[in-house]
Amino acid sequence: MEEKQHIGQLFDRIAGTYDGLNHGLSLNIDKWWRRKTVRLMPPVSQVLDVAVGTADLAIEMLRTGKAQQVTGIDLSEQMMAIGAQKCMKRNVEVTFVKGDAQAMPFEDNTFDAVTCAYGCRNFRSLDEGLKEMYRVLKPGGQVTILEFSYPSNVLVRAAYDLYFTHILPWVGRIVSRDKTAYTYLNRSVKTFCWGEEFIKHLHDAGFTQGTFLPLTFGITTVYSAHKE
Secondary structure (H helix, E strand, O other): OHHHHHHHHHHHHHHHHHHHHHHHHOOOHHHHHHHHHHHOOOOEEEEEEEOOOOOHHHHHHHHOOOEEEEEEEEOOHHHHHHHHHHHHHHOOOEEEEEOOOOOOOOOOOOEEEEEEEOOHHHOOOHHHHHHHHHHHEEEEEEEEEEEEOOOOOHHHHHHHHHHHHHHHHHHHHHHHOOOOHHHHHHHHHHOOOOOHHHHHHHHHOOOEEEEEEEEOOOOEEEEEEEOO
C-alpha cells in the first residue's frame, strides 16, 4: 500500500483523536485486549515496544510490573508526544525513540522481550520488521504481538466486515477530519495475514515455539514466539 511509505505522517495527522476513537469504537474492549496481552508475558527487565504509539501497552507493562524499563520506537512523533504526556500523568517512564521498525537503532541482543500492538500490519515489509525484532531480542527472550485478525464465524465476520468497511471509515473521517487514514486502516486490517500464516512469518524470521490466541471471536489475536 502506498500509505505505508508515509505511515509516520499518517499517524501524526490523526494522533489527537486516535485514543478516543480506538476506545470509543471498540467500547473499551481494546483496553482488555492489551491487559490480556501483558498477562501472557513473563516479567522481565528491559522491553522494546515496537510501534509504541501513544504508549498504552508500554504503560500497562510498567503498571503491572511485567517490565522494569520500556523503550518505545515509532515513526510518529505526534503519537509519541501524546504517549509521553500519558506517562507523566501515570508517573511511569518510557524512553521514546523515533525510528523505523525495519532498521532499528539498537545493538543485537539488547532487549529481554519485544512487543508490538497493532503495528505489524503497517510495516512496509512484515518479514523485515520481524527479523529486526529477532535481531535486537536477547537469546531466550519472547516476542509478543497483538494484531487484528479475521473472524472465522460467518455471522461475526459479516458484522466485522460491515464495521470495518463502512462504520469505522465514516466515523474516523468525521472525528479525525482525515479523509484517508481510516480507509487505509480498514484495508490494512482486511488484507493482513493472521493465525497460522502469521506464525509462519515468525518462524521464517528465526523465532521458534510460535503460538497464537484469538480474542473476542477472533477479531484480534495475541501471538508469541521465542528466540533460542
